[in-house]
Each structure stands twice: as C-alpha cells, then as structure tokens.
Amino acid sequence: MESTANIRRAGEKDYDEIRELTFRAFDNEGEPDLVEAIRESEYYIPELSLVAVNKGRVEGHILFSMIRIITEEGEIPVLTLAPMSVDPGLQKTGIGSRLVETGLRECRRLGHKAVIVIGHPEFYAKFGFQPARGFGLEVPFDVPGEAFMAIELETGALRNAAGMVEFSPPFDGLV
Numbered sequence: 001m002e003s004t005a006n007i008r009r010a011g012e013k014d015y016d017e018i019r020e021l022t023f024r025a026f027d028n029e030g031e032p033d034l035v036e037a038i039r040e041s042e043y044y045i046p047e048l049s050l051v052a053v054n055k056g057r058v059e060g061h062i063l064f065s066m067i068r069i070i071t072e073e074g075e076i077p078v079l080t081l082a083p084m085s086v087d088p089g090l091q092k093t094g095i096g097s098r099l100v101e102t103g104l105r106e107c108r109r110l111g112h113k114a115v116i117v118i119g120h121p122e123f124y125a126k127f128g129f130q131p132a133r134g135f136g137l138e139v140p141f142d143v144p145g146e147a148f149m150a151i152e153l154e155t156g157a158l159r160n161a162a163g164m165v166e167f168s169p170p171f172d173g174l175v
C-alpha cells in the first residue's frame with residue numbers, strides 16, 4: 001500500500017528517531033554516525049534534512065550536504081545525497097521516492113546546481129540521476145560505475161565540471 005507519510009523538515013526532536021531508523025536501515029553504526037557528523041559540520045544545510053512522518057513516527061529520512069568538485073579551473077560546490085533511510089518494514093511503499101522528489105525540489109528552490117549520489121542505480125535513475133562519469137566526474141575511491149550518479153538541477157550545470165568529486169570530512173573513512 002502506498003504510504004501517506006507527511007514530508008517535513010527534520011528538527012531536533014527527531015534526532016533520536018533518525019539515528020535509530022538509520023541504524024535499522026543500514027544495520028551498522030557508520031551511517032547514523034555519518035548523519036550526526038554532517039549535522040555538526042559546516043557542510044550541513046538544515047533545510048535539506050527531511051523526514052517522512054506518519055502518526056507521529058519518523059518512517060524515513062533524507063539528507064543533502066555540501067561537497068565540491070575539483071576541476072582544472074577551480075572548485076564547484078555541489079550537494080551530495082547521503083545517507084537516506086526508510087524503515088525496513090515500510091520500504092517499497094513510495095516513502096523513499098517522495099523523499100527524493102521533495103528533497104530535489106527543495107535543493108532547486110535553494111539555488112543548488114547539482115547533486116551527486118552513490119547508491120542503487122535502479123532507484124535513483126527514476127528521478128533523473130545519470131552516470132556521473134558521463135559528466136567527466138571521478139571519485140578518489142572504488143565505486144562501480146553505475147552506482148556513481150549525478151543530476152543537474154539547472155540544465156548545463158555540470159557541462160564544464162569534469163573533475164574529482166571531493167567528499168567533506170564527515171565522510172572520511174566511509175567513502
């Protein structure tokens with residue numbers, strides 16, 4: 001059955017539930033630690049941490065934060081989508097899709113130009129993410145080609161962006 005969860009910005013009162021949800025979705029402490037490290041860093045954007053809430057319970061969470069692309073001409077600030085989590089018992093009911101759609105709309109509204117993601121290609125392609133290497137992007141670690149994706153939020157935003165994606169310090173040791 002399609003979820004009727006409401007999507008809204010995450011607030012302090014959601015933090016414990018977000019930690020618990022992220023742990024259950026990934027089955028490790030690395031991802032909940034990552035959420036908190038991003039939140040405490042200068043790369044965090046409060047408007048781009050969203051939760052899906054149903055009957056007062058947090059059922060899903062998505063987070064976009066600042067990273068950069070190092071090109072020959074200089075640096076381009078972009079966003080990364082990571083991590084996102086949906087309650088394992090409620091996956092495949094549309095919560096993840098609504099979080100991505102609402103999140104990308106918010107990213108655009110705030111004037112961000114592009115988003116990089118590393119994840120399930122069958123899932124992210126539905127929202128317009130394309131293979132990042134097609135834009136001339138690289139990452140300094142091993143990722144299967146199809147899992148490394150990017151989306152332009154403004155047409156042509158990644159046209160002259162060939163370069164190395166540099167994740168922020170909170171991702172150290174994870175990517």
Ligand SMILES: CC(C)(COP(=O)(O)OP(=O)(O)OC[C@H]1O[C@@H](n2cnc3c(N)ncnc32)[C@H](O)[C@@H]1OP(=O)(O)O)[C@@H](O)C(=O)NCCC(=O)NCCS
Binds near residue numbers: 084085091093122
């Ligand atoms: C990936 C995730 C966020 C998707 O959320 P969701 O609410 O289940 O997504 P939706 O219901 O909107 O869409 C379902 C689609 O997601 C994709 N999907 C979900 N889980 C997937 C997985 N483990 N591997 C590959 N694709 C997956 C499928 O394309 C599925 O389509 P289908 O129903 O036609 O099979 C969720 O499964 C999750 O939290 N997984 C564990 C943590 C994780 O992997 N996070 C993302 C890291 S990139």
